[in-house]
Amino acid sequence: MEREAVIRVKDLYKVYRMGDTKVYALNGVDFEIYRGEFCAITGPSGSGKSTLLNMLAGLEHPSKGEIVIAKKHIERLNERQLVAFRRERVGFIFQSYNLIATLNALENVALPLSFRGIGRTARNKQARQYLKLVGLERFMKHMPNQMSGGQQQRVGIARALAVSPQIIFADEPTGNLDSKTTMEILRLMKKIVREQNQTLVMVTHDNNLATYADRIFKIIDGKIVHIEEGHQEVDLLEAEQAAETREETAEVPGRETSDQKAAKKETEEQEFAGKKAGAENLTEQQTEDKRQGDQDEKVGED
Numbered sequence: 203m204e205r206e207a208v209i210r211v212k213d214l215y216k217v218y219r220m221g222d223t224k225v226y227a228l229n230g231v232d233f234e235i236y237r238g239e240f241c242a243i244t245g246p247s248g249s250g251k252s253t254l255l256n257m258l259a260g261l262e263h264p265s266k267g268e269i270v271i272a273k274k275h276i277e278r279l280n281e282r283q284l285v286a287f288r289r290e291r292v293g294f295i296f297q298s299y300n301l302i303a304t305l306n307a308l309e310n311v312a313l314p315l316s317f318r319g320i321g322r323t324a325r326n327k328q329a330r331q332y333l334k335l336v337g338l339e340r341f342m343k344h345m346p347n348q349m350s351g352g353q354q355q356r357v358g359i360a361r362a363l364a365v366s367p368q369i370i371f372a373d374e375p376t377g378n379l380d381s382k383t384t385m386e387i388l389r390l391m392k393k394i395v396r397e398q399n400q401t402l403v404m405v406t407h408d409n410n411l412a413t414y415a416d417r418i419f420k421i422i423d424g425k426i427v428h429i430e431e432g433h434q435e436v437d438l439l440e441a442e443q444a445a446e447t448r449e450e451t452a453e454v455p456g457r458e459t460s461d462q463k464a465a466k467k468e469t470e471e472q473e474f475a476g477k478k479a480g481a482e483n484l485t486e487q488q489t490e491d492k493r494q495g496d497q498d499e500k501v502g503e504d
């Protein structure tokens with residue numbers, strides 16, 4: 203049987219102008235990703251990983267080229283259509299978790315469901331299910347600052363998965379976690395995505411983590427230089443020990459990177475939608491459902 207390509211990228215470019223100079227963050231990229239696949243995008247810092255992911259997720263416009271996701275040309279969508287695309291098709295997991303500080307775990311996971319016009323009872327039920335799935339049944343009412351990094355990222359995963367997106371994008375999802383928690387989170391993401399036949403695209407600068415993927419895309423200076431099969435058979439325990447001996451790495455702080463920008467955009471979007479009920483971005487039917495849902499009070503208070 204033909205494998206179904208969920209993502210098709212053709213001749214993709216992203217050029218940033220910095221004064222007189224041009225930075226080719228993506229310099230002609232082509233690939234396909236199939237349904238149910240777990241792909242890792244790896245490469246050194248500044249190679250274009252986040253730019254690529256943000257473009258796939260419809261967070262940034264390409265300078266040139268095509269991105270077809272579920273038969274839709276993403277590069278042809280306007281801002282409003284992109285918001286709808288992200289809401290309907292895509293889940294995002296960030297390095298910095300990006301939970302809303304004033305909402306508890308349950309409310310954070312339920313929030314994207316409210317954008318879909320799902321009523322309070324149904325969205326709380328669904329949010330609870332996903333928090334259980336990531337092993338946080340006892341932390342439903344905890345605020346983000348009352349949870350460890352690993353727990354916060356579990357909430358982030360539950361939030362991304364609760365809307366059952368076709369595709370999940372994760373940008374350095376374990377970048378702020380210790381190596382033991384990193385392995386747990388990775389295994390969890392892989393397991394859930396497998397069970398639900400979802401597609402997972404994960405950016406990492408860690409070559410070892412990348413070997414857990416089905417395929418590894420190596421990117422250098424905005425070009426994919428190599429695509430290889432991952433080592434699915436890799437012994438989990440052995441890899442865990444190897445991970446423990448590795449040093450913790452951190453991205454150099456500096457000006458706002460494109461992943462920080464994407465994270466901020468997402469939070470702003472959520473907060474905006476939270477405040478204004480996202481009415482501008484919802485269809486009429488969704489708006490109607492949402493209004494009804496909202497009449498049943500705040501998320502998570504039952």
Ligand SMILES: Nc1ncnc2c1ncn2[C@@H]1O[C@H](COP(=O)(O)OP(=O)(O)O)[C@@H](O)[C@H]1O
Nearest residue numbers: 218225227246247248249250251252253459460
């Ligand atoms: N908003 C921006 N303005 C200018 N240059 C940018 C911007 N975002 C990214 N870049 C540049 O594009 C290149 C790729 O960045 P990025 O995709 O963030 O890399 P990675 O995620 O692999 O570390 C880098 O040279 C970076 O400096």
Ligand SMILES: [Mg+2]
Nearest residue numbers: 251252459461
């Ligand atoms: Mg990055």
